[in-house]
Amino acid sequence: AQKITQTQPGMFVQEKEAVTLDCTYDTSDQSYGLFWYKQPSSGEMIFLIYQGSYDEQNATEGRYSLNFQKARKSANLVISASQLGDSAMYFCAMREGANFGNEKLTFGTGTRLTIIP
């Protein structure tokens, strides 16, 4: 079974609209962390937001928020008021507590977001 599933290979969104990128995860660990990274066409990986499994509140960072539903094992990224510069590939990733010592991130296959003017 996939540990991180991103079911939207591509999305087109009108500029200034909000967008939700889906991410579900699978782990038997009680302690884990969820990350979102942005990869623009230039190729670098940019950290956006983090949610810990014990965090009671949804994480927010500027226009980014994480809709964390622990019982459903979902960690969707919400981008408010989208901008042309948000066009990129977005990856959801998980770090599991059982991998203590190895900080390995397990990545999903990504969602390519295109913002339309």
Add this chain to the structure above:
Amino acid sequence: EAQVTQNPRYLITVTGKKLTVTCSQNMNHEYMSWYRQDPGLGLRQIYYSMNVEVTDKGDVPEGYKVSRKEKRNFPLILESPSPNQTSLYFCASSPDRTGYSNQPQHFGDGTRLSIL
């Protein structure tokens, strides 16, 4: 500026010709890792290192070697590259985790390797 630096950024080479991709970080991080990115597969871990002289295999280590002689450097070595190692490679680093911190991994800008 805190950063992870990879070199080269792009390389086209031929099968069997040994190559090394360098990675250096200036944040005094204990943990470093290599990933490869392939279309439809996301990023997969190749090797990682928890500290100097401590390295271990990730999910896809075949055909690769690493070393960690200094804390800041973590080179990736392809002794005999083959076409199936054509990929985008990322080096990443983070502080050693105490408890379950929110420290993200910092990624280099990537190295695009083409093995002909």
